[in-house]
Amino acid sequence: MSASSRMWLINIALAALLLAAAAAWLFSPGPEPQVVRLQIDPDCDLRAGPCELVAQDGTRVRFAIAPRDIPVGKTLQLSVEVDGAPADRVAVDINGVDMDMGLRPYPLESADGHRFSGPGGLNFCSRGIMEWEARVLVHQGDRELVAPFRFITEAPDPAQPLKAPDAS
Numbered sequence: 001m002s003a004s005s006r007m008w009l010i011n012i013a014l015a016a017l018l019l020a021a022a023a024a025w026l027f028s029p030g031p032e033p034q035v036v037r038l039q040i041d042p043d044c045d046l047r048a049g050p051c052e053l054v055a056q057d058g059t060r061v062r063f064a065i066a067p068r069d070i071p072v073g074k075t076l077q078l079s080v081e082v083d084g085a086p087a088d089r090v091a092v093d094i095n096g097v098d099m100d101m102g103l104r105p106y107p108l109e110s111a112d113g114h115r116f117s118g119p120g121g122l123n124f125c126s127r128g129i130m131e132w133e134a135r136v137l138v139h140q141g142d143r144e145l146v147a148p149f150r151f152i153t154e155a156p157d158p159a160q161p162l163k164a165p166d167a168s
Helices: 003-026
Strands: 034-037 051-054 060-066 075-083 089-096 106-110 115-121 129-140 143-154
Touching: 051 143, 060 129, 060 143, 075 089, 075 106, 075 129, 089 115
Parallel strands: 034 143
Antiparallel strands: 051 060, 060 075, 075 115, 089 106, 089 129, 106 115, 129 143
């Protein structure tokens, strides 16, 4: 093989390596966000109204569920307010405290980066009484706030007939 042929092959190999390195850098997911986990407030009662958790930097995460009786098997309206730096996106991950209910996070919509809302729901559970944890996931640039809120639901007794609404 001539010297010019070898140089040509070396140049092609170097170009392929550079292309592969550039593609790996371009399509890499980037650094993992810094995850900041807030502490559960044991006095929070989502049935009484919104609950709020505060990060060390003062960022406030306020969470509410409507209707306030938090019915199982019906569409819920989830609302989050973020005071401090605006959020890029917010989702709510709801699951049983001691039982995986197979729910996916509910992404919420926002127009201003501070108020987010959207539908969510809870699966029926064979237990009747269930403790849940709603983890509000607040993405802000290179960090993710995880704000946990706990609540209890009581599903209707399947052996009892459903009550008809009052006709008053």
